[in-house]
Amino acid sequence: MAVLNSDLKSYNTFGVSAQARAIHSIHTESELIAFLEEDTLGDDLVLGQGSNVLFTDHLPYRVGLIRLKGRHFNPYSENEVLVTAAAGEPWHDFVMWTLEQGFGGLENLALIPGSVGAAPIQNIGAYGVELKDSFFSCRAFDRNTREEKIFSTEDCAFEYRNSIFKSACKNQYVIVEVTFKLSRNNHTLNLSYAPLKNWFSNKNGDSLRPIDVAEAVCNIRRSKLPDPAILGNAGSFFKNPIITADFTQSLLTKFPEAPLYPQPDGTFKIAAGWLIDQLGLKGYRQGEAAVHDKQALVLVNLGAASGNDLKDLAQHIKKSVFNVFGITLEEEVTFYP
Ligand SMILES: Cc1cc2nc3c(=O)[nH]c(=O)nc-3n(C[C@H](O)[C@H](O)[C@H](O)COP(=O)(O)OP(=O)(O)OC[C@H]3O[C@@H](n4cnc5c(N)ncnc54)[C@H](O)[C@@H]3O)c2cc1C
Incomplete structure (x- = not known):
């Protein structure tokens, strides 16, 4: 089991820096078992390609990169x-x-x-x-x-x-x-x-x-979609919210053009990107963290953003969407630690 340096910057597609206690590259099931056995506090993290996570601070535990092949x-x-x-x-x-x-x-x-x-x-x-x-x-x-x-x-x-x-x-x-x-x-x-x-x-x-x-x-x-190799991102940052039929009716009276998708259980899915776009937030930036200028659902690291900068931007978006539409956006990306 190879032990790498402890900076996670190259192991997450946002390209944000965060120190882990150690990073292990796991290539076999026996290496995985050994990694789990050493995890005495049970808090270590396993990662694949790091394309759906946001590191908002340093990680006080080990990270195991799953590299099993076949x-x-x-x-x-x-x-x-x-x-x-x-x-x-x-x-x-x-x-x-x-x-x-x-x-x-x-x-x-x-x-x-x-x-x-x-x-x-x-x-x-x-x-x-x-x-x-x-x-x-x-x-x-x-x-x-x-x-x-x-x-x-x-x-x-x-x-x-x-x-x-x-x-x-x-x-x-x-x-x-x-x-x-x-x-x-x-x-x-x-x-x-x-x-x-x-x-x-x-x-x-x-x-x-x-x-x-x-x-x-x-x-x-x-x-x-922006290529994470060029512009750090994790694809859709938020899930498309699911709203009740009653709420949908009241929303349609104010926003008749809202993109809604009926679900089998009678609820509706609404495009989170549309909600963000309606607020004029496409291309909006807070320092080095930004809303992508073509895809409102994608938050990007313009270069030197920290995980916390991206989290702050996400909070701003959530608050703005709630104030205007009364809808709470939920993150698709998982935050660590
Ligand atoms: C440009 C871009 C576009 C994207 N488009 C889409 C899309 O269209 N649809 C979509 O659904 N997603 C999309 N995503 C999100 C992402 O690609 C997926 O969620 C993907 O499955 C994450 O894989 P990963 O290996 O990078 O997981 P990671 O980010 O490394 O981990 C994600 C979570 O899974 C856990 N995990 C990872 N591996 C394991 C394992 N072997 N066992 C147990 N837990 C594990 C981690 O602990 C973490 O909680 C996109 C991301 C980017 C950057």
């Missing part, structure tokens, strides 16, 4: 295959590899940063698809007992940008492997998301392959 597949039924990847595999590389094998299911989730092991934590989603749609199971270690446990889809209690690993069992398990059930042929493509539908509007849907959808997703994402 992937394989086995037939499941005539049209389905089970594909397994170790937690440290980069998510996008894994998605492209499944597509190169001719498997369908993960194409809409191409180019999401991060690791395979972190993908179930918040049930990653994009372009009308969520991880849970093709998730089969994951294998994880209990941090306290070091016992192994297999989680089914039901066990994970997936919700919009949430799962048992981000709620009831937060920080309790370390995921080491994730298995997906993907299609081998007769793929069902999901082009329901408007930008994707528009992209293919002139094409015959019957001849499209999953990899064509992934390429379109990558092109659309590159045109919309």
Whole structure:
């Protein structure tokens, strides 16, 4: 288990500096067990690619970078295959590899940063698809007992940008492997998301392959989202709020153009980016922390922002949105310590 220097700057996509007590790079399951055994206070943090976290101060504990590698597949039924990847595999590389094998299911989730092991934590989603749609199971270690446990889809209690690993069992398990059930042929493509539908509007849907959808997703994402390698960010900073039908009615009387998406349970999802944009906050900056000038939902580090600068900016946005709309934004990004 390699022990690295203790600055987390290169291990989070915001590119903010924060000192950890130590940083360990974990490449095997036995290294992970050893790391967990040494965690006597039970407060150490495991990280994948650091693309969904914000370090608001120094961390008085150790950080373990999950770098376990490996992937394989086995037939499941005539049209389905089970594909397994170790937690440290980069998510996008894994998605492209499944597509190169001719498997369908993960194409809409191409180019999401991060690791395979972190993908179930918040049930990653994009372009009308969520991880849970093709998730089969994951294998994880209990941090306290070091016992192994297999989680089914039901066990994970997936919700919009949430799962048992981000709620009831937060920080309790370390995921080491994730298995997906993907299609081998007769793929069902999901082009329901408007930008994707528009992209293919002139094409015959019957001849499209999953990899064509992934390429379109990558092109659309590159045109919309800042690249963390150039401008520090963690994608969407806030979740899209869910509001009741009654609240929706009163909101519509004041803001008839509000972008609302009906949910199966009768509630509505409202675009958080639209709320922020309505306040004229696109491009707004507080020192080196800013709202991206094209995507109001993305907060960026212009270069020298600290985690606290970004947290302050987030607080300002939350307060402003609440004052005008009466809606409380909830962070999608997890703050540490
Ligand atoms: C430009 C950009 C675009 C993005 N777009 C999207 C998007 O479209 N949809 C979306 O859903 N997300 C998106 N994200 C967020 C992010 O990519 C995902 O949440 C991703 O799954 C995080 O992976 P990670 O390895 O970086 O996790 P990290 O940030 O390292 O960790 C996130 C959380 O998971 C925990 N964790 C990490 N690995 C493990 C493990 N093996 N076992 C247990 N816990 C673990 C950490 O402790 C932490 O709490 C985007 C981020 C960026 C920077």
